[in-house]
Amino acid sequence: MRIDDPSERALVDLLDAGVEFIVVGGLAAVLQGAPVVTFDLDIVHRQTLENVDRLLALLLQQGAYHRLDLANRRLPPTRDALLGRGHLNLAMGDTKLDVLCEIDPHAAYDDLIDDTEIVPFKGRGLRVLDLQRLIQAKAAAGRPKDRMALPVLIAALEARKPPR
Numbered sequence: 834m835r836i837d838d839p840s841e842r843a844l845v846d847l848l849d850a851g852v853e854f855i856v857v858g859g860l861a862a863v864l865q866g867a868p869v870v871t872f873d874l875d876i877v878h879r880q881t882l883e884n885v886d887r888l889l890a891l892l893l894q895q896g897a898y899h900r901l902d903l904a905n906r907r908l909p910p911t912r913d914a915l916l917g918r919g920h921l922n923l924a925m926g927d928t929k930l931d932v933l934c935e936i937d938p939h940a941a942y943d944d945l946i947d948d949t950e951i952v953p954f955k956g957r958g959l960r961v962l963d964l965q966r967l968i969q970a971k972a973a974a975g976r977p978k979d980r981m982a983l984p985v986l987i988a989a990l991e992a993r994k995p996p997r
Contacts, residue, residue: 839928840874841955848957850891853879855949857936857970859982861961864952867989869982873929877962878915879942880934885915888932892925900924936970964990 840860847854856864859871878888889912898907901922910921910932921932935941948966951958962970968986971979 839926843874843925843928843930844959845955846891846895847876847888848955848959850887852888852891853881853884853942854888854960855942855945856959856961857933857945857967858931861967862964862982862986862989864954864959864961865950865964865989866993867964867986869985873931875931875933877933877936877940877942877945880916882916885912889915892923892932895925897923897925897930900929937973940970964993 844856854876855861856875857877858873858875859869860874862869863871878884889910892910896909898909899922902908910923914921915932915934918934918938920934923930923932936945945962945966946960948963949960950963952961953959964986968983968990971983971986
């Protein structure tokens with residue numbers, strides 16, 4: 834398992850700040866042994882006022898901004914956006930951090946918590962979306978990059994099952 838340095842630093846910062854989150858997307862697969870490549874860190878955060886305030890404080894401290902703003906205004910994230918719906922595609926230093934309020938309309942943090950695993954990370958536990966639920970999310974998204982990843986994710990899930 835290889836995590837790039839920017840994502841590793843961002844994960845440590847999130848854990849140090851006490852943010853409650855689930856790693857989803859390609860990095861969740863990597864952390865569970867799937868041989869995939871990813872270029873960003875995707876998280877779903879818990880949307881309580883206290884947790885959003887911890888997350889926002891970290892993002893602002895790190896100078897996070899909306900990276901897909903075509904006018905390149907470097908707009909910072911807001912509390913309202915973090916308490917809302919949809920995705921925030923942010924840059925935080927040299928990390929591409931996608932903060933997802935939900936992975937679909939019925940899958941926010943509290944909806945996903947039962948479909949997570951705790952994986953060891955830097956002497957701590959890191960909550961990640963399990964491969965079965967990740968496969969479902971990628972299949973539902975239907976984007977070409979997600980469809981291409983499905984056979985690898987399915988093989989990784991099969992490889993984790995005990996032999997019969």
